[in-house]
Amino acid sequence: MYEAVHAHPDGRSTASRFARTAERYGYDGVVVRADDADPHYDRLREACAVDVVDAAEIVAPDPQRASGAVGNARTKHTVVIVSGGTNALNRFAVEQARVDVLARPFEGAVAATSADENDNRGDGEVNHVLAKAASENDVRIEVNLGPALRTRGGHRVRHLSKLRQLKRLLDHYDAPYVVSVNPTSHLQLRAPRELAAVGDEIGLGDEWIREGLDEWGRLVAQNRERRSESFIAPGVERGRYEEDD
């Protein structure tokens, strides 16, 4: 199980602090959604017991600008995440097979310094067209549990009803999804069991949440394989023949 985090300077804690906390919480690794952050991944992986994955999070105001950034990031990073939040951006992300994850389709970019997430609202939506496109292009839609944990009252109610609707769409079209709480500091991180319990409570189901946390791991493994030198095309690899038994 992986958690995708906003590390310093995008967030308040450094990638190593996230890795340390995630290790104690029972995660297999952290995905660093780097916008400005640029930690030393090799050194971190050596020093930490958990995996640290280099990912790029693209925060752009419109699809035109996002498109160029996706092209740049694809060759440099293992995971490419596009921050949604408007209908145009959501649509752009799910229709691009180069994109791995559409993050926060409802609320858009997170503000690292904003103490209050209540003032952080996008107007994006996910509908059946997007869910279908995501399923066809293998773009994972992120289920953002952050507001479910950190906001109160009306904001939380609206967010929870959006998540329920999203779950119905994802299940119906068998679209891939990932779960994250979008932590900007190590204090916002929560252990997988806790998230599963919350998922059960808010009507998403504990297994469903665990699946979403596991999906990061599958995504990372798949992209690492594709980026390795022996990979040519799906099913075609350079190397020795497999041994026949």
Place this chain on the structure above:
Amino acid sequence: MKHLPKHLQPRWRYLAVGIEAWPDADFDRGAFQRDLWYAAQNLYGDTGSAEADLTVLAFHFADGDGETIVRAHRGTEDRARAAVAALDRVDGDPVGLRIRGISGTVRACEERYLNGRTGRGEQRDVVFENESRPAVVRDARVDVEGADGFAGATRLDFE
């Protein structure tokens, strides 16, 4: 008041909760209890809160580091877990909470999951982002003080 007969006494489960916060966080058991109740009530309403009946028992917290025991009715451990996860700030201070384990008695809970070491922060100056800044160092964890609050780091960031 007379004790209830043993078979009618409520059955409890005790959750050992590790608390982490920024070094300047300052709250006591009362504040933690109040915010935990609010978190539970906001998450699953009055009926659910009454059913879980979350109570904070042993509470140790100093300098942004602590541990406590939360009592819940047997069978509502998962609901209690969800309420603890949904508690993101106490008295306005952001907190990181983690359930270390669940036991059937307070004593077992203390012995297995609480280590009795809280606080132990050491003041030191570190160089962070090319600036010398005060920091609180706790084993490998380093909380660096900045103009707009703390930043979380580890020793690894200063090697």
